[in-house]
Amino acid sequence: xxxxxxxxxxxxxxxxxxxxxxxxxxxxxxxxxxxxxxxxxxxxxxxxxxxxxxxxxxxxxxxxxxxxxxxxxxxxxxxxxxxxxxxxxxxxxxxxxxxxxxxxxxxxxxxxxxxxxxxxxxxxxxxxxxxxxxxxxxxxxxxxxxxxxxxxxxxxxxxxxxxxxxxxxxxxxxxxxxxxxxxxxxxxxxxxxxxxxxxxxxxxxxxxxxxxxxxxxxxxxxxxxxxxxxxxxxxxxxxxxxxxxxxxxxxx
Amino acid sequence: xxxxxxxxxxxxxxxxxxxxxxxxxxxxxxxxxxxxxxxxxxxxxxxxxxxxxxxxxxxxxxxxxxxxxxxxxxxxxxxxxxxxxxxxxxxxxxxxxxxxxxxxxxxxxxxxxxxxxxxxxxxxxxxxxxxxxxxxxxxxxxxxxxxxxxxxxxxxxxxxxxxxxxxxxxxxxxxxxxxxxxxxxxxxxxxxxxxxxxxxxxxxxxxxxxxxxxxxxxxxxxxxxxxxxxxxxxxxxxxxxxxxxxxxxxxx
Numbered sequence: 001x002x003x004x005x006x007x008x009x010x011x012x013x014x015x016x017x018x019x020x021x022x023x024x025x026x027x028x029x030x031x032x033x034x035x036x037x038x039x040x041x042x043x044x045x046x047x048x049x050x051x052x053x054x055x056x057x058x059x060x061x062x063x064x065x066x067x068x069x070x071x072x073x074x075x076x077x078x079x080x081x082x083x084x085x086x087x088x089x090x091x092x093x094x095x096x097x098x099x100x101x102x103x104x105x106x107x108x109x110x111x112x113x114x115x116x117x118x119x120x121x122x123x124x125x126x127x128x129x130x131x132x133x134x135x136x137x138x139x140x141x142x143x144x145x146x147x148x149x150x151x152x153x154x155x156x157x158x159x160x161x162x163x164x165x166x167x168x169x170x171x172x173x174x175x176x177x178x179x180x181x182x183x184x185x186x187x188x189x190x191x192x193x194x195x196x197x198x199x200x201x202x203x204x205x206x207x208x209x210x211x212x213x214x215x216x217x218x219x220x221x222x223x224x225x226x227x228x229x230x231x232x233x234x235x236x237x238x239x240x241x242x243x244x245x246x247x248x249x250x251x252x
Numbered sequence: 253x254x255x256x257x258x259x260x261x262x263x264x265x266x267x268x269x270x271x272x273x274x275x276x277x278x279x280x281x282x283x284x285x286x287x288x289x290x291x292x293x294x295x296x297x298x299x300x301x302x303x304x305x306x307x308x309x310x311x312x313x314x315x316x317x318x319x320x321x322x323x324x325x326x327x328x329x330x331x332x333x334x335x336x337x338x339x340x341x342x343x344x345x346x347x348x349x350x351x352x353x354x355x356x357x358x359x360x361x362x363x364x365x366x367x368x369x370x371x372x373x374x375x376x377x378x379x380x381x382x383x384x385x386x387x388x389x390x391x392x393x394x395x396x397x398x399x400x401x402x403x404x405x406x407x408x409x410x411x412x413x414x415x416x417x418x419x420x421x422x423x424x425x426x427x428x429x430x431x432x433x434x435x436x437x438x439x440x441x442x443x444x445x446x447x448x449x450x451x452x453x454x455x456x457x458x459x460x461x462x463x464x465x466x467x468x469x470x471x472x473x474x475x476x477x478x479x480x481x482x483x484x485x486x487x488x489x490x491x492x493x494x495x496x497x498x499x500x501x502x503x504x
Contacts, residue, residue, distance in 0.1 A: 043294035043358045050454040078455055082443050103371055105489055106295045119355055119438050154501050179499035181490035186371050191334055202302040203330055232494035237357055238433035242484035247431035249406050
């Protein structure tokens with residue numbers, strides 16, 4: 001099996017390296033990932049500037065893959081269209097340092113890379129690890145690849161798309177796996193207003209807002225309860241139940 | 253009515269200015285938009301750096317609103333949380349120079365700004381004009397605001413989200429309005445491989461790939477046929493029909 005591995009934390013990020021080691025059990029792994037950290041880039045792509053691409057080796061001198069001066073989605077596009085000898089059988093994105101649950105899914109470069117893979121009808125899985133003081137990526141990678149193996153064992157149709165979140169190490173050993181929808185509640189984000197040394201006003205987004213934990217069981221609530229979450233995703237933003245209703249409005 | 257107007261082409265872009273003039277018929281319009289062009293930024297947000305914000309005036313000295321050194325989604329967040337005296341009744345994003353139809357919806361900063369508005373449960377409408385040699389934004393804005401008025405006349409629930417695309421001026425007068433799903437086909441994108449003056453390899457995404465026009469009626473096909481398209485959107489990426497099936501897999 002040919003696996004394309006990417007992330008949004010950069011080609012040398014520890015989460016990617018740990019996941020690569022475990023994925024090697026499943027097949028050949030080629031890394032195509034951004035040169036630098038790209039947190040919060042969402043599904044951005046590079047249209048108006050060139051992307052320098054460099055081959056990178058692992059510490060032992062073996063070929064790791066490529067680093068791309070672009071976004072996670074750019075990396076997947078370039079990997080499939082230009083860099084890999086043939087399209088991969090599986091795309092894995094992660095392990096992200098920080099969960100991608102709830103509406104954060106839409107801000108996430110990690111998930112966007114997986115969505116990009118699904119555009120090409122390749123099964124794609126995003127993997128993220130909840131924030132904590134200490135990240136145990138090696139341990140997380142073992143759990144992640146178990147989940148990935150389970151998904152593949154069930155032979156999902158090409159282009160299937162999954163978002164996997166792992167609870168923080170500080171919550172103890174995961175309590176199991178839950179298959180849950182993404183949370184739709186807004187986070188309680190805020191901004192700090194400051195003055196720069198020249199007297200200009202700037203804002204800086206504040207960090208780590210509390211989760212909304214009321215309501216139905218979602219990726220957000222299950223993660224907080226210590227479960228690994230698996231959410232099957234799609235990329236069709238059409239609100240079909242409204243199409244007929246809106247079409248019936250008098251438009252002319 | 254209080255309207256927050258944003259875009260992804262920057263606060264001084266002609267598409268935004270033309271749309272603002274027409275929107276003034278409907279209520280008070282406050283612009284909060286990126287300082288610079290942000291094409292293809294998707295739903296990116298600025299987590300790791302400060303955003304300088306400046307008040308900007310129109311040519312006649314009246315207040316236009318704010319320019320934000322950030323993304324379209326940042327602009328909406330800051331507009332609602334910090335800059336406007338009260339949350340707006342409506343968010344409009346556009347007019348983008350270039351359509352946002354099919355899977356381009358996921359790459360689009362224009363649409364991401366509207367999705368961000370929907371996160372806050374504010375009705376939000378993205379407006380884009382298909383590429384052509386000559387952009388007639390004034391004309392497009394008249395059509396766009398007619399569509400916006402029609403949507404508002406039907407009193408959609410708070411947080412409703414619509415993606416509106418206008419056909420290029422070169423296709424002649426729009427043939428009408430079609431309410432259609434977003435196209436799901438991949439574009440025939442490609443890359444040009446080049447060497448920089450230092451001999452490094454770079455790739456540059458090629459421009460304006462042909463549309464896939466087979467298959468069912470979508471925003472992509474209807475736009476090509478000269479119709480204004482309206483697509484009701486949602487931001488729930490959960491593939492619900494797969495949740496039960498995947499939950500039934502043996503996970504432990």
